[in-house]
Amino acid sequence: NAGVTQTPKFRILKIGQSMTLQCTQDMNHNYMYWYRQDPGMGLKLIYYSVGAGITDKGEVPNGYNVSRSTTEDFPLRLELAAPSQTSVYFCASSPSGGQFFGPGTRLTVL
């Protein structure tokens, strides 16, 4: 099992550009999550999904969108990148209980 994979590892965006952060898990987990982590801070939940076709907002959803068309994939979309979205983004999945994290995407918006 590859576990939770994320692409890209690093990305630099210009203000106003858009991009999609990819997340895939091969553990057949129902639950999936997107977090952002700013330097020296805790993880903040952006969006989560309890299964294919079902998504819901977390603590900091503004400026982001998600979709969950399959159990495996949970992409995160940034439509109009802003400097405040500079952060490290982690995707996680869970069968229930503990969450398994991907390696993260380090995003810089200039």
Added chain:
Amino acid sequence: GQNIDQPTEMTATEGAIVQINCTYQTSGFNGLFWYQQHAGEAPTFLSYNVLDGLEEKGRFSSFLSRSKGYSYLLLKELQMKDSASYLCAPTSTGGGNKLTFGTGTQLKVEL
């Protein structure tokens, strides 16, 4: 709502024992996770407590008191590789199996 409190930083000596405390106020509390996060890496699971008491797993142990809203992570025989951030994450019975993470305790292990 959620309120989680951990010390920001701790320093300990290699070979020693350190206890990292976490207090929380969580509506519909269900259980509490501890994660370890090395700099520049993803968090990794350490322990999960649902019932009151101590759970031991090798050099790491975790304690929970549900009535006091209190947990601690105990690290024994500290090694340099234990230098990392330790995240306390209570979970609630609300939908989505969501965790709320504290800001973490940055542990530095010195010679």
